[in-house]
Every structure is written in C-alpha cells, then in structure tokens.
Amino acid sequence: MSREKKHTVASIFWLIGTTKDLLAPLAMASLFSCLTRLISLGIFVLAGIGLVRVLGFPGMGLLQSEGWGWLIGLIFLLGLAKGVLRYLEQYVGHRVAFLSLARLRRRMYAAFERQAPFTAATKNSGNLLARATSDIDKVEVFFAHTLPPAVSAVVVSALTTWATWIQFGQEPALIVLGAYVLIGLVIPAVGVRKLRRNAAKTAAARGAQNQLLTEAMAGVEVLHSFHGGNETLQRLRESTGAAGAAAVSTGKITAVRATLTQLVIWGSLMALFILLGTQGQFGALVVVACALVPSFEAVRAVDGFILGLQDSLASARRLHATATFKPAVIDPAHPQALSDAGELAIEDLGISYGPNTVLQDVNLAVNPGDVVALVGASGSGKSSVAAALVRAIEYTGTISFGGVDITETSLAALRQKIILVSQDSVTVRGTIRDNLLLGLKGISDDQLVAVLEELGLGSWLIRQKAGLDTRLGERGARLSGGQTQRLALARALIREPAILVLDESTSALDAQSELLVLQAIERRRQEAMAVVMISHRLATVGQATTILVLDEGTVAERGHSSELLANPDSLFSQMAIREVDRILPG
Numbered sequence: 091m092s093r094e095k096k097h098t099v100a101s102i103f104w105l106i107g108t109t110k111d112l113l114a115p116l117a118m119a120s121l122f123s124c125l126t127r128l129i130s131l132g133i134f135v136l137a138g139i140g141l142v143r144v145l146g147f148p149g150m151g152l153l154q155s156e157g158w159g160w161l162i163g164l165i166f167l168l169g170l171a172k173g174v175l176r177y178l179e180q181y182v183g184h185r186v187a188f189l190s191l192a193r194l195r196r197r198m199y200a201a202f203e204r205q206a207p208f209t210a211a212t213k214n215s216g217n218l219l220a221r222a223t224s225d226i227d228k229v230e231v232f233f234a235h236t237l238p239p240a241v242s243a244v245v246v247s248a249l250t251t252w253a254t255w256i257q258f259g260q261e262p263a264l265i266v267l268g269a270y271v272l273i274g275l276v277i278p279a280v281g282v283r284k285l286r287r288n289a290a291k292t293a294a295a296r297g298a299q300n301q302l303l304t305e306a307m308a309g310v311e312v313l314h315s316f317h318g319g320n321e322t323l324q325r326l327r328e329s330t331g332a333a334g335a336a337a338v339s340t341g342k343i344t345a346v347r348a349t350l351t352q353l354v355i356w357g358s359l360m361a362l363f364i365l366l367g368t369q370g371q372f373g374a375l376v377v378v379a380c381a382l383v384p385s386f387e388a389v390r391a392v393d394g395f396i397l398g399l400q401d402s403l404a405s406a407r408r409l410h411a412t413a414t415f416k417p418a419v420i421d422p423a424h425p426q427a428l429s430d431a432g433e434l435a436i437e438d439l440g441i442s443y444g445p446n447t448v449l450q451d452v453n454l455a456v457n458p459g460d461v462v463a464l465v466g467a468s469g470s471g472k473s474s475v476a477a478a479l480v481r482a483i484e485y486t487g488t489i490s491f492g493g494v495d496i497t498e499t500s501l502a503a504l505r506q507k508i509i510l511v512s513q514d515s516v517t518v519r520g521t522i523r524d525n526l527l528l529g530l531k532g533i534s535d536d537q538l539v540a541v542l543e544e545l546g547l548g549s550w551l552i553r554q555k556a557g558l559d560t561r562l563g564e565r566g567a568r569l570s571g572g573q574t575q576r577l578a579l580a581r582a583l584i585r586e587p588a589i590l591v592l593d594e595s596t597s598a599l600d601a602q603s604e605l606l607v608l609q610a611i612e613r614r615r616q617e618a619m620a621v622v623m624i625s626h627r628l629a630t631v632g633q634a635t636t637i638l639v640l641d642e643g644t645v646a647e648r649g650h651s652s653e654l655l656a657n658p659d660s661l662f663s664q665m666a667i668r669e670v671d672r673i674l675p676g
C-alpha cells in the first residue's frame with residue numbers, strides 16, 4: 091500500500107475513532123435515507139401504474155380494475171411519509187455531522203495548544219488556521235453524506251433488481267443490474283486518482299492562501315512601505331492559479347463521468363424498450379422506467395459523494411497530520427509540583443535548531459533576588475536561553491527550579507513560576523483588563539491600576555474614558571510599541587513570578603519610562619523575585635548582580651559589571667566603549 095493510501099486509511103480510522111459513539115445515529119440516518127429512497131421508488135411505481143391504466147396498456151393486471159381512490163391516496167400517504175423521513179434523515183445526519191465537527195474542532199484546538207508555542211514558531215499560522223476552519227468544514231461530507239447515500243444506493247439497487255427479476259424476468263433484471271454497477275461502481279472510479287490529487291492540491295493551496303493572507307495582514311505596514319503588495323498578489327495569484335487548475339481538471343473529470351452516466355441511463359432504457367417493447371410488454375416497460383428514475387438517482391448519489399469525499403479525505407489527511415504531530419515539548423506523565431521559590435540551576439545547557447548547534451556548555455545559578463543579565467552580539471544565543479527557561483524549545487543539559495528538573499513539572503506550573511516577556515508582545519482582542527488578566531482570577535481592578543501606574547501607564551489609563559474596560563484592537567492598534575511592552579510587563583508582574591525573564595522587553599521604551607520599569611522590577615527583586623534580563627543596552631543591565639557575555643553560543647565572560655569593566659580587553663568593556671561612542675561620537 092502506498093504511503094498516501096496508508097495515510098488516508100489512518101485518517102479514516104482517526105475520524106471514525108473521534109466519533110465512534112455517534113455511529114448508532116449515523117446508522118439511523120442511513121436507515122431513514124433507505125426508507126426515503128424506497129418510498130420515492132414506490133411513488134414512481136404507483137405513478138407508472140396510473141400511467142399504464144390511463145394509456146390502457148396491457149400487462150399490468152395487478153390492481154388494474156380497482157378505481158383510482160386507493161392509488162391517489164397511497165401516493166399522497168407515501169409522499170407525506172417521505173417528507174417526514176427525509177426530515178428525520180437530514181436532521182439526524184446533520185446532527186451527527188455537526189456534533190462530529192464540534193468534537194473534531196475541540197480535538198484540533200487541544201492539539202494546537204499542546205504544540206504551542208512550538209508549532210507557532212514554525213510561522214505557519216495561516217496554514218494552521220485553514221486546517222482549523224475550512225479543512226474541518228470539508229470533513230462534514232464524510233460524516234453527513236457518505237454512509238447514508240452509500241447504504242441506500244446498495245439497498246435500492248438490490249431491491250429494484252430483485253423486483254424486476256420477479257416481475258419481468260431475468261433479462262430486464264440483468265440490464266438494470268448492469269446499469270447500477272456501471273453508474274455506482276465503474277463510473278465513480280473514472281479519474282479517481284486524479285481527483286484525489288486535485289483535492290490534495292486544492293487543500294494545500296487553500297492553506298497557502300491563508301498563510302499568505304495572514305502574513306500580508308500582519309505585515310501590512312511593511313508591504314505598504316516597501317511596495318511589496320504586488321509581490322504578495324503575484325504569489326496569491328500563483329496559489330489561486332494552482333487551485334484553479336485543479337478545479338478545472340476536476341470539472342473535466344466530473345463532466346466525463348456525468349456524460350458516461352447519462353449514456354448508461356439512456357442506453358439501459360433503450361435496451362429495456364427493445365426487450366420489453368418487442369415482447370409487447372409496454373405496461374411493464376412504463377413501470378420499470380418509472381422505477382428506474384428514482385433508483386438511478388439513488389445510485390448516482392454515489393458518484394456525487396465520491397467527488398465530495400476526495401475533498402473531505404484530503405482535508406482529513408491534513409487534520410490527522412496536525413492532530414497526531416508530536417510536539418517536541420510535552421507535559422510529563424506524572425508532573426511534579428514546584429516550590430514557590432528556589433534556585434534556578436542551569437547545567438551544561440545546549441541548544442540546536444535542526445543540525446545547527448547555537449549554544450553549548452552554559453552553566454548558571456540564579457538565586458531569589460538575583461538579577462542576571464545576558465549580553466552578547468546579535469545571534470549569540472541569548473533569546474534561545476530565555477526560550478529554554480520556559481521550555482518553549484528543546485534543549486540538552488538540565489534546567490531545574492528549586493531542585494526539580496523543569497521537564498518533570500507541567501508546562502502550566504513552570505510558566506507560573508518563570509514568566510518570559512519578550513520584545514514583541516502582543517495584545518489580544520478584548521479590554522485592557524482582559525489583556526492583563528488573560529483569564530487569571532482573583533486580581534482586583536485596584537491591583538491592576540496600581541501596576542499600570544507603577545510602569546508609567548497611569549496617565550494613559552486616565553485618558554481612556556472606559557478605564558480598564560477600554561477595548562484594544564487585535565494587534566493593539568491603539569497602543570504604541572512602548573505601551574504594548576509595558577502592558578506585557580504589567581501582565582507578568584501581576585502574576586508575581588519567582589523568576590521574570592525579560593528578553594529585550596524594554597527595547598521600545600524611552601529612558602524615563604525604562605527607568606520606571608527598572609524601578610518596579612527592583613522593588614520586586616527586593617521581595618526575592620529573580621530576574622534574567624536580555625538587553626542590548628548596557629545601561630539597562632547595570633543593576634545586574636551577574637552578567638554573562640555570550641559569544642557564538644558559549645559563555646565568554648561572566649561577573650559583575652565592575653569586574654568586567656576592570657579589564658579593558660574584555661568583550662563587555664569593548665561593548666561598553668562602542669555604546670558610549672555611539673552616544674558621544676568623537
């Protein structure tokens with residue numbers, strides 16, 4: 091079996107596994123679908139009998155002379171029953187489908203959450219969004235429109251063939267059976283491999299388009315400034331072109347299949363006409379033709395759902411791949427609790443991205459009340475250390491807090507104790523309060539206001555008419571870069587972490603605002619909060635108890651700033667000289 095086929099089979103089992111307790115209602119929907127189709131068949135047969143009687147054809151002795159009341163009454167009652175059953179089929183089928191989709195969504199969101207921030211770091215958020223939305227919607231066909239039509243096609247065709255055999259003999263029955271096999275089995279197989287490939291291309295193009303649009307929306311200012319819009323449009327055109335080509339190819343195959351189906355339908359009717367007509371059985375011919383109309387409809391539905399199913403399975407494969415993707419960073423099976431405070435010990439820390447080792451042999455102890463600064467050239471590995479401290483990435487070596495290896499505790503517990511505030515913090519849609527709390531309970535408005543004031547956002551808050559209820563846009567449109575950074579810092583400080591990791595998180599602040607932030611941090615440091623700070627501005631790291639200078643992924647120097655500055659050849663001294671030169675050239 092090819093890899094793609096194996097993946098498809100695995101995806102189908104995965105879908106069924108997601109909703110296995112809904113299979114009973116799905117079977118019920120199939121039953122309703124069968125009954126609806128059979129009633130349709132009955133109505134058409136009765137109409138045929140009526141027609142035969144009107145035309146006065148011989149050959150249908152059955153009920154020929156018993157008036158019209160029962161015939162019209164039966165058609166009416168069957169019509170009513172069909173309406174009710176159709177409603178039930180649609181209701182149960184779609185209920186199962188939507189419940190399944192809801193479950194699938196929950197499962198996908200849980201998978202995304204497990205993978206965050208690792209998956210987000212792959213920067214495929216637009217593609218993931220397509221998986222979480224349109225791919226899940228496509229799977230609806232699998233649940234609502236696969237089993238019921240397939241079951242009713244088999245039942246209706248078997249019963250019609252049997253009834254034709256009993257009523258009119260072997261040859262008409264074989265013609266009818268042949269037509270069913272062609273329409274329900276042979277024609278749906280025409281071009282199916284191509285259809286599968288087209289469906290996969292369409293789903294991939296949908297993901298790529300979403301990715302492009304997400305990137306374009308997030309970077310609209312950049313695109314605008316650099317006139318990059320046309321380039322994005324071009325890439326979008328290429329992607330829609332690929333999807334369009336797949337759609338055209340699918341359309342051609344669909345047209346061929348529809349033509350073949352019509353040929354089979356009319357060919358079989360002609361064959362019956364010749365067979366029964368030459369035998370003078372015109373009455374039988376009319377009734378068989380009437381029975382064939384709804385039964386062909388039932389069998390043709392197979393072709394329709396096989397088309398939809400290709401899309402559905404292509405989406406299912408994408409969902410399955412995402413849901414079963416094993417994130418590198420996961421919670422341990424039996425997480426240990428973390429103490430409220432303790433030493434952060436980093437031993438032999440190493441970090442690689444794929445084959446590239448970017449950091450090795452980093453050792454560090456951070457005690458309550460310590461301020462440790464990581465400095466070094468761009469790309470020397472500072473942010474990677476910060477990411478490892480909150481297990482946002484994989485690493486080698488050991489990081490422990492209060493004697494507990496951080497891989498032995500839950501990610502949630504770890505990220506309560508060690509909080510990372512990065513340079514490009516974001517705001518989420520909601521009020522200022524929502525943005526600060528992000529679901530945290532037990533913090534009063536007064537506490538929130540106090541932290542904002544401490545960070546120099548008090549006067550800004552007063553200017554907001556709705557105070558903490560002021561809504562912020564998706565990307566914090568109303569906030570400046572520096573305000574967003576301070577909001578992110580406030581978000582961290584109200585959580586009272588044992589260790590605050592600041593990765594260039596004051597880079598957008600003016601000197602006065604940064605001073606306020608550093609003072610707020612100093613107050614908490616005196617209450618035993620430890621700080622790991624990354625900054626390019628050496629003035630910012632002046633309060634550090636220990637400075638680590640990273641150079642090409644290793645610790646090149648360590649010590650207090652006064653010790654490092656005492657050596658004019660130290661990297662730190664060189665950095666300090668360059669910084670002073672920048673401020674006071676010449």
Ligand SMILES: Nc1ncnc2c1ncn2[C@@H]1O[C@H](COP(=O)(O)OP(=O)(O)OP(=O)(O)O)[C@@H](O)[C@H]1O
Binds near residue numbers: 475
């Ligand atoms: N997600 C990633 N995938 C691959 N390589 C990465 C990734 N993140 C960082 N790197 C690489 O790791 C190295 C260290 O990056 P890191 O961001 O830790 O450095 P840094 O010292 O914080 O840099 P800067 O001061 O510019 O922020 C760089 O060479 C970078 O290209």
